[in-house]
Amino acid sequence: DIQMTQSPPSLSASVGDRVTITCQASQDIDNYLKWYQHKAGKAPKLLIYRASNLERGVPSRFRGSGSGTDFTLTISSLQPEDVATYYCQQHVDVLTFGGGTKVEIK
Amino acid sequence: LLVESGGGMVKPEGSLRLSCAASGFTFSNAWMSWVRQAPGKGLEWVGRIKAKADGGTTNYAAPVKGRFTISRDDSKNTLFLQMNSLKTEDTAVYYCTTYYGDIDYWGQGTLVTVSS
Numbered sequence: 001d002i003q004m005t006q007s008p009p010s011l012s013a014s015v016g017d018r019v020t021i022t023c024q025a026s027q028d029i030d031n032y033l034k035w036y037q038h039k040a041g042k043a044p045k046l047l048i049y050r051a052s053n054l055e056r057g058v059p060s061r062f063r064g065s066g067s068g069t070d071f072t073l074t075i076s077s078l079q080p081e082d083v084a085t086y087y088c089q090q091h092v093d094v095l096t097f098g099g100g101t102k103v104e105i106k
Numbered sequence: 107l108l109v110e111s112g113g114g115m116v117k118p119e120g121s122l123r124l125s126c127a128a129s130g131f132t133f134s135n136a137w138m139s140w141v142r143q144a145p146g147k148g149l150e151w152v153g154r155i156k157a158k159a160d161g162g163t164t165n166y167a168a169p170v171k172g173r174f175t176i177s178r179d180d181s182k183n184t185l186f187l188q189m190n191s192l193k194t195e196d197t198a199v200y201y202c203t204t205y206y207g208d209i210d211y212w213g214q215g216t217l218v219t220v221s222s
Binding site: 001034036038042043044046049055085087089091093094095096097098099100 | 141149150151165201203205212215
């Protein structure tokens with residue numbers, strides 16, 4: 001099974017800060033990686049697909065990069081509405097999620 | 107649109123069947139998954155069923171293998187999750203999800219509580 005290691009588990013940043021979350025796969029997954037934003041009581045929201053493609057309607061401050069085993073989600077300028085938990089997900093075969101990164105405002 | 111139902115409270119070792127009604131896409135062609143989130147924990151993939159045209163096979167995460175069964179009724183556009191021998195650690199919100207036609211679909215989730 002493919003394992004996804006996500007870091008950091010949590011972070012606190014100021015409004016306007018650049019935030020970076022990383023995700024490492026235990027084996028090469030090409031670019032079969034998605035990033036989700038999850039807020040309490042709601043369904044997860046797709047932000048990025050195929051590692052670097054911005055989902056329709058998602059603000060351009062979200063950016064995904066990487067391929068193979070190492071991936072990054074960057075929020076260029078953190079906004080109050082970005083408070084959420086973020087997950088990477090590989091979908092080479094069955095799904096595996098990273099452990100999540102809880103993002104808070106300082 | 108995906109709408110889950112069937113959640114509730116059940117005692118350990120009990121059973122429960124969740125349903126997920128689909129609309130707005132060709133359900134019979136979609137590979138469907140169940141994902142759960144236990145209280146205070148992250149998202150966890152539970153299992154998947156392929157479309158019948160692709161073999162209709164199922165795969166399960168290790169913690170539920172042998173206890174949970176995923177099935178589908180394409181005539182009713184409905185996905186099922188039969189959960190047997192439930193444990194307290196199965197307490198979670200259960201979501202059905204699929205990525206079809208470049209659209210990511212998730213239900214709103216249904217809460218399953220396993221407690222004596």
